[in-house]
Amino acid sequence: MERCDDSNYFSSKDCINDSYKHSGVDGQKISRCMDDSGGLEGDTVNNLLEKEISAKNELGVIVVPSVFVNNIAMRGQLSSKTVFGAICHGYLDGTEPDICNKCASCNDFDGCIQKGKCGDSSLAGVSMNTFISTIFLVSGLIVAVGLAQWRKSQKQMRNEVRGILAEYMPLEEDAEDGNFAFAKRSSLLQGTQIE
Secondary structure (H helix, E strand, O other): OHHHHOOOOOOOHHHHHHHHHHHOOOHHHHHHHHHHOOOOOOOOOOHHHHHHHHHHHHHOOOOOOEEEEOOEEEEOOOOHHHHHHHHHHOOOOOOOOHHHHHHOOOOOHHHHHHHOOOOOOOOOOOOHHHHHHHHHHHHHHHHHHHHHHHHHHHHHHHHHHHHHHHHHOOEEEOOOOOOEEEOOOHHHHOOOOOO
């Protein structure tokens, strides 16, 4: 096969036969097909090519890339996603293959088609597990910060109330249970009543 790399030998019959033999192709069938379609010698009509051109004209295929899905031509800039979408939309609702639903909104569309599931290996996509974990983490942080702020405001409010009450009435802390009790005024202990 290395001999075919030489430009002089490339188009010779020996190189062609070596290539057929190396790739396991029946050279006789190829020669018969080329002869039946018009051959290589002289200015003759290539029957196979003429049939293909006729079929192209009958089907309305023009120079732009075309794909037929359910006998409807799709033309223009074709991508695997648009062709796949057209194929999936050709099914009745509820009868489409599972892959149509799995890959319809996947960011890594070609990978989804090859693997049969949406893996979203692209940087733009985030897996569902990561998304849910992040939501729970952020929610937990918000709750923790809110709880800390609430405790801080409660403590501050208690201190302000104690300060206000201390101005009007002294408080004593009950050492046994940590509760505050109103201080007993000496006038009440002496039996004097306040009206």
